[in-house]
Amino acid sequence: xxxxxxxxxxxxxxxxxxxxxxxxxxxxxxxxxxxxxxxxxxxxxxxxxxxxxxxxxxxxxxxxxxxxxxxxxxxxxxxxxxxxxxxxxxxxxxxxxxxxxxxxxxxxxxxxxxxxxxxxxxxxxxxxxxxxxxxxxxxxxxxxxxxxxxxxxxxxxxxxxxxxxxxxxxxxxxxxxxxxxxxxxxxxxxxxxxxxxxxxxxxxxxxxxxxxxxxxxxxxxxxxxxxxxxxxxxxxxxxxxxxxxxxxxxxxxxxxxxxxxxxxxxxxxxxxxxxxxxxxxxxxxxxxxxxxxxxxxxxxxxxxxxxxxxxxxxxxxxxxxxxxxx
Amino acid sequence: xxxxxxxxxxxxxxxxxxxxxxxxxxxxxxxxxxxxxxxxxxxxxxxxxxxxxxxxxxxxxxxxxxxxxxxxxxxxxxxxxxxxxxxxxxxxxxxxxxxxxxxxxxxxxxxxxxxxxxxxxxxxxxxxxxxxxxxxxxxxxxxxxxxxxxxxxxxxxxxxxxxxxxxxxxxxxxxxxxxxxxxxxxxxxxxxxxxxxxxxxxxxxxxxxxxxxxxxxxxxxxxxxxxxxxxxxxxxxxxxxxxxxxxxxxxxxxxxxxxxxxxxxxxxxxxxxxxxxxxxxxxxxxxxxxxxxxxxxxxxxxxxxxxxxxxxxxxxxxxxxxxxxxxxxxxxxxxxxxxxxxx
Numbered sequence: 001x002x003x004x005x006x007x008x009x010x011x012x013x014x015x016x017x018x019x020x021x022x023x024x025x026x027x028x029x030x031x032x033x034x035x036x037x038x039x040x041x042x043x044x045x046x047x048x049x050x051x052x053x054x055x056x057x058x059x060x061x062x063x064x065x066x067x068x069x070x071x072x073x074x075x076x077x078x079x080x081x082x083x084x085x086x087x088x089x090x091x092x093x094x095x096x097x098x099x100x101x102x103x104x105x106x107x108x109x110x111x112x113x114x115x116x117x118x119x120x121x122x123x124x125x126x127x128x129x130x131x132x133x134x135x136x137x138x139x140x141x142x143x144x145x146x147x148x149x150x151x152x153x154x155x156x157x158x159x160x161x162x163x164x165x166x167x168x169x170x171x172x173x174x175x176x177x178x179x180x181x182x183x184x185x186x187x188x189x190x191x192x193x194x195x196x197x198x199x200x201x202x203x204x205x206x207x208x209x210x211x212x213x214x215x216x217x218x219x220x221x222x223x224x225x226x227x228x229x230x231x232x233x234x235x236x237x238x239x240x241x242x243x244x245x246x247x248x249x250x251x252x253x254x255x256x257x258x259x260x261x262x263x264x265x266x267x268x269x270x271x272x273x274x275x276x277x278x279x280x281x282x283x284x285x286x287x288x289x290x291x292x293x294x295x296x297x298x299x300x301x302x303x304x305x306x307x308x309x310x311x312x313x314x315x316x317x318x319x320x321x322x323x324x325x326x
Numbered sequence: 327x328x329x330x331x332x333x334x335x336x337x338x339x340x341x342x343x344x345x346x347x348x349x350x351x352x353x354x355x356x357x358x359x360x361x362x363x364x365x366x367x368x369x370x371x372x373x374x375x376x377x378x379x380x381x382x383x384x385x386x387x388x389x390x391x392x393x394x395x396x397x398x399x400x401x402x403x404x405x406x407x408x409x410x411x412x413x414x415x416x417x418x419x420x421x422x423x424x425x426x427x428x429x430x431x432x433x434x435x436x437x438x439x440x441x442x443x444x445x446x447x448x449x450x451x452x453x454x455x456x457x458x459x460x461x462x463x464x465x466x467x468x469x470x471x472x473x474x475x476x477x478x479x480x481x482x483x484x485x486x487x488x489x490x491x492x493x494x495x496x497x498x499x500x501x502x503x504x505x506x507x508x509x510x511x512x513x514x515x516x517x518x519x520x521x522x523x524x525x526x527x528x529x530x531x532x533x534x535x536x537x538x539x540x541x542x543x544x545x546x547x548x549x550x551x552x553x554x555x556x557x558x559x560x561x562x563x564x565x566x567x568x569x570x571x572x573x574x575x576x577x578x579x580x581x582x583x584x585x586x587x588x589x590x591x592x593x594x595x596x597x598x599x600x601x602x603x604x605x606x607x608x609x610x611x612x613x614x615x616x617x618x619x620x621x622x623x624x625x626x627x628x629x630x631x632x633x634x635x636x637x638x639x640x641x642x643x644x645x646x647x648x649x650x651x652x653x654x655x656x657x658x659x660x661x662x663x664x665x666x667x668x669x
Contacts, residue, residue: 186550188610193595212523254597258527272525
């Protein structure tokens with residue numbers, strides 16, 4: 001097997017606040033292969049966005065990485081000096097954010113923002129040509145005319161395409177897309193997601209897609225890490241995850257999505273996610289879990305293999321077989 | 327669709343129009359520009375039977391929220407009728423309207439901005455009861471406690487302020503507020519969109535339970551087809567200010583006719599679905615200021631023919647109980663033997 005595109009091992013992120021330290025990411029590990037479509041799935045507070053930002057060393061202070069490693073092309077990004085990380089950002093690893101209106105610079109034109117990421121070794125004409133090519137690649141009609149537009153002159157879908165163009169400008173080996181379509185209408189969402197996955201396959205890029213939408217995961221993604229309270233609760237290939245979910249949170253999440261079959265009752269998960277400041281020992285999902293016992297609340301729950309390339313952070317997995325799946 | 331008798335329909339909406347004029351100043355006048363408006367709702371009609379839930383579905387800018395607000399008279403429509411139990415609400419003044427306002431209530435999308443942060447939750451609920459002068463002070467306090475329990479919170483939560491609750495809990499309070507006056511009609515405008523998936527499921531379940539126990543008639547406005555399908559008896563699909571297709575839920579999802587509906591359904595990523603007939607539409611929705619001539623969907627429509635460029639299709643019942651506004655769909659269906667057209 002060729003070298004993985006990214007190896008995250010035991011990553012920890014903390015955010016000191018007045019109320020106390022928020023343990024946002026608590027020992028997250030996963031591997032992404034070249035060309036793979038990988039998803040980080042979770043709800044607010046799961047740590048998925050913090051994980052992404054930590055990978056690219058884009059945490060806003062006072063948030064900081066307090067442990068673990070992020071290996072890209074064999075080198076650990078965590079201890080790397082800022083200038084070196086800068087060379088990798090946009091080039092080896094690129095990121096597309098959720099809200100293009102705040103991620104794009106409002107006072108720069110589309111052309112300026114794309115060419116900003118291109119090396120100075122290209123002549124201005126070449127840079128322009130490349131910018132047009134990129135806009136065409138991301139499906140923006142009339143790309144030459146669009147070069148001079150400012151973000152506020154574009155629709156949400158178009159801005160997201162421009163973000164994609166910026167992200168792809170240096171043909172990165174890995175693209176991080178944090179909820180890239182959440183703010184968009186359903187039909188535009190479908191267009192953008194199809195585009196991202198098509199470009200990914202064309203360019204042989206690995207993709208980490210951060211999303212809360214299980215439908216998107218089911219349709220588009222190869223492998224999934226389900227995150228809860230700063231940890232990976234379950235990790236598996238998509239088909240395997242939906243066919244044989246092996247963590248109570250995953251089961252709960254799948255049961256929360258209104259399905260095709262209207263006669264299947266919704267099974268909402270009771271309660272709310274834990275406070276990441278006062279996080280206790282033991283399984284963070286225990287208070288909401290139908291299978292929880294004292295053992296679950298006692299100590300660290302190990303991440304165990306429960307199937308072919310399928311891992312779960314739960315000590316009750318053998319009791320879950322036969323629970324409702326996707 | 328005209329089948330229902332007036333007695334069965336709780337709500338009748340006829341030819342409702344709401345345009346928002348764009349600013350027009352001296353320079354525009356001098357340059358002889360035509361005054362323009364956002365044609366948010368551009369002629370909408372439907373009936374809603376007592377006890378039923380209508381899902382109003384469409385993407386941003388389709389007019390579904392504006393339609394909801396016009397029905398509630400939070401906006402004043404430009405023309406058309408809104409009849410609650412046969413009474414046209416459009417021309418009532420505030421005094422006359424008050425008793426009807428009690429019968430229609432709304433739950434908004436954003437649980438963070440729809441509750442007064444400076445007021446305790448209990449007082450927010452009391453306020454509603456005070457305005458409509460329901461019962462004695464003691465009755466009202468009891469009702470507040472009861473409401474909080476009904477939505478899965480505790481009576482002791484009445485003393486807290488909105489900031490002390492999570493998004494999901496605030497949405498429960500919003501629902502409690504809407505139900506305080508025991509309305510006949512509840513309009514829920516994207517009540518789940520701001521919530522996490524597992525909380526959405528909780529609130530959805532709550533709405534289902536309350537609807538059953540209170541016999542509510544509901545309009546559920548959402549862009550999320552998956553949720554709409556789960557909750558609604560009938561679904562109306564809106565595009566650029568008009569209803570383009572309307573049918574009982576199972577029928578709409580089994581036999582969608584309008585190309586926009588097909589595109590919406592294709593676009594929804596589902597867990598466990600086999601590939602259904604997909605239709606890809608390109609481009610972006612045009613603005614509601616410059617509504618295309620002819621069928622307003624024609625610039626994006628993969629089926630369009632010459633007629634679509636000039637003639638706006640009417641919303642017509644093309645299958646039993648199933649209305650569609652599309653020339654091509656109509657032509658297709660008219661070619662089928664009559665027997666194949668029924669459900």
